[in-house]
Amino acid sequence: MGDSRLIHGRYRLLDLIGRGGMGEVWRARDESLGRYVAVKCLKPLGAPPDRSSARLLRERFRREARVAAALQHRGVTVVHDFGECDGVLYLVMELLQGRDLSRLLEDDGGRPLPVADVVDIAEQVAEALAYTHEQGIVHRDLKPANIVRLADGTVKLCDFGIARLGHDTGRTSRLTGTGIAMGTPHYMSPEQIGGDEVDRRSDLYSLGCVLYELATGTPPFDLDDAWAVLVGHRDTPPEPPRSHRAELPGYLERIILDLLAKQPEQRPRDAREVARRITAGRTAPAYAPAAVTSRPAPRTRGPVAGGTRLPSWTRGMTTGPKAVGTGPHGTPADPGTGLSGVWTPRPGPDPAGDSLPAPDPAGEPVPGQRPEPPPEAVAALVGRHRAGLSLGRLGRWTEAGEVHRAVAAEREHLLGPDHPDTLASRYEAAFALSRTGRAADALRAYKQVAEARIRALGADHPDTLAARQEMAYALGRLGRHVDAHRVYASVLAARERVMGADHPDTLRCRHNLAVNLGRLGRPEESWRTAREVAAARARVLGPRHPDTLVTRYEVAHALGRLGRWEEALHAYEEVARDRAQALGPDHPDTLAARYEIGISLGRLGRSARALTVYRELIEDRARVQGPDHPETLRARHGLGVGLGRLGRWAEALAEARQVCAIRERVLGPDHPDTLVSRREIAVGLGRLGRWAEALTEYRRVAAARERVLGADHPDTLASRDDEAHCLGRLGRTAEAAELHRGAAAPRSRPVC
CATH class of the missing domain: 3.30.200.20 (Phosphorylase Kinase; domain 1)
Known part of the structure; x- marks a missing residue:
C-alpha cells in the first residue's frame, strides 16, 4: 500500500x-x-x-x-x-508510543530486564489478563511481541482475538508434518500444542513463558527446532529461573514455575490471583506522610507506602485512602523513550513572530530548521529520563525532580523547547514539585507545559489535557477550588469529546471533579457525581477494580459529609471487604477503609464497637507498616478519641500523650498531625478539670498554627476559640472575650 x-x-x-x-x-x-x-x-x-x-x-x-x-x-x-x-x-x-517486549530485549542485546521491571511488567500484564478473562476473552497468542511498554512504564496487551482469527484464515505457521496450527512455539501451552480446547489457563502458561524470558534472557525451552521446543513444553520441567539468575526474588521464581505447570489445574486459579501474589511480594515504596487536621482535609493520592502497593498499571489512577488527584503518569503516556521517527511541530509562529519553515519532503535541512540530534545523545537522555521515573516510583521525589529538570534543559537544547520529549521531562519535573508539597511552583510549571503542548500538539491532545488536569489538582492543593473546578470541567468536556464518556481517563477526571465539588461545599453534587463515576467504572473496569473501589470510597466519604452516616458506614464496609478480596487484607487501601469504618461508628455513637475496630486496625498496621508509621498513629489517635467518647478520659489522655510524643519525634513539633494530638491532650486535661494545664497546651497549638499557617487560617482561628473557651472555664472572662473578638474579626472580613 x-x-x-x-x-x-x-x-x-x-x-x-x-x-x-x-x-x-x-x-x-x-x-x-x-x-x-x-x-x-x-x-x-x-x-x-x-x-x-x-x-x-x-x-x-x-x-x-x-x-x-x-x-x-x-x-x-x-x-x-x-x-x-x-x-x-x-x-x-x-497509536502506542513505546516498544514491544521483544524489541526491548533485542535492543538490550538479549540481556534480561532489571528485576524491578520484570515485576512491574508481570503485575500489569496479570491485571490486564484478569480483566479480559473476566470478560470471557482468551488471548491465545500471548508473547513478548504482543506486549508493548509505553514511555511512562504502562504496559499494553495487543492483538486480542486476532490470533484466533489467524487460525481460521490459515495464516499461522505450521510445524512440518504435525498438522497442528501454531502460534509461536516458545510461548505455547501444552494443551495448545496438543490441539485441545484452551481456556484462560493457557494464557497463564504463556505469561509464565514471557516472564521467564524477561527474567533470564531466554525462553524456558530455547532449543534448536520447533519440535524440540514443543516436546520441552509438553514433557520437560523448566529449569528454575534462579539457576540462571541468582538475584531473582524467590516469590517471583515460585510464581513463574507455578504458571509453567504442565497441567492447567496445577496453575494459579486465575490471573487475579497471580496479580495479588505479585503485589504481595514486591517491595513497598518509601512513605510520604499525609497531613491530618481536626476537620476534613484533602488526603494525599498516588501509590500508598507501607506494606504492599497497588498494581503498577494503576499509576495515574486515583488511588490511596482518599485520592483527589490525577496521579503520577495519570494520563496517556508522555513521550520519553526518545525519537521514534521525525517529529514535525505544528505550523505556526516562532517566538520571533515568523512562520516556522515546513519540513523539506526530500529530507534536506531547511534553513533555520534544527539539525537532527545525535542518536547516542538522545538515547542517553532516555536512560536518564527513565531513572527519574524510577526515583519517583520509589518516592524519592526531590531527587526525581532534579533529574527531570536537568534532562529537560538538555532536551530543550538538543531537541527544542516544544519537542514532546522536552515537554515530557518538564511535565515530570512539575509532578515532582507537586509531590514535594510545592503546589504553587508545580502550578506554574504545569501551566507552561500546557501552553507549549497547545502550540505543539493542540488543545485537545491527551498530553495537553494531562497537563491541564494536573493544573487543576495543584489549584485544589492551593485551596483555589473554584479555579480548579473550572479547569476540571473544561478538561472533562474535552476528554468526553475526544475519548468518550467511558474512557478511563475521562472517568478519572470526573472522579476528581466530584472530589473538588466536595471541597467547594457542594456535597450533594459531589455524592451524585461520584456515584455516577462508580457505576461507570464498575461497568468499564469491573466492580473490584482499584479505580472503582476508590470512587466507591469517595461515595462513602460524600455520604459522611451529608450526615448520612449509616449509609456511609455500610458503603465503607463494602469497600473494605472488596479491597481485602481484590488487593489483600493488609493492603494500605484496605486498611484505610477500615479506619473510616471506625470514624463512621464513632459518628453514629457506637464507640464501643469503634474501639474494637481501632484496636484491630492498630495491630495490623503496626505489623504491616510499623508502630511509628503515621497511619498506625492515626489509628491510635482514633482509639484515644473513642476512649474519650466513652468517658474514659484518663485512658484517653494517656493515649494522646503517647501518640503526640511519637508524632513529634517522627514528624516534627509543628506537623499538623502532631498539633492535632497536642490539642487532644488539652481536651483530655480539660475534661479532667485540669484547665490551667489545658490552657498551656491550647496556647502551644495556637502559636504553632499561627506560625505555620498564618493568623487568619481557619485552624488557627479554631485554636484561638479553644484558648478562649479554656480561659472562660478558668473565670478569666475578659481575656476570653478579647480572644473571641480577635478570632471573629477575620471571619467577618469581605472576601476579595
Missing part, C-alpha cells in the same frame, strides 16, 4: 511501522477526528474455496473485532474501528 492511501475515506496511511505473518501495521491519520492512529491491515483473503467460506471469515473477523473494541482497560490496546476495504480487512487502534 502506498503511504498516501486513504482507507474507507477516513484513515490516511502514512508510515509502515510493522509487518508480520498476518499483515502490516501503519501509522495513519484519522482525517475525521484529526488524530493519529495505528491501522492493522490483514493480508487479502485471496481465493477461498467458495463464497460461503469467505463470508464466514469476514463475519468471524467482524465478531472478533467487536470483541476487541469492547475491551476497555488501560492495559489493553484500544480498538477504535474496523472494516474491509478493497478485500483488505483492517483494524484501527490507538
